[in-house]
Amino acid sequence: MEGVVPQFLVERDLPGAGRLSPLELRQLAHRTCKVLNSLGPSIRWMHSYVTAGKLYCLYDAQSASLIQRHAALAGVPVTRIEMIATVIDPVAAFSQGQGAA
Secondary structure, three states: OOOOOOEEEEEEEOOOHHHOOHHHHHHHHHHHHHHHHHHOOOEEEEEEEEOOOEEEEEEEEOOHHHHHHHHHHHOOOOOEEEEOOOOOOHHHHHOOOOOOO
């Protein structure tokens, strides 16, 4: 589909992530946004989930290589990048569309 920007889930190993203070998280987010602004509209950070030792980040981006470039410039690790094929949620279980009844 033309005009649709791919979405990616980025896994980042970051030991101690769950112990980062609100200030440290703000500083990380600020650094991330500063680099994103320099890269232009082809990449957008949507949000991240912080666990004990990882970050899981959702991005809209033209390519995985652009996410790698962002990570290198921002100084944040990338463990794995996966393009999102589709999204399901509880509503899908009861929809009348495709699939079995």
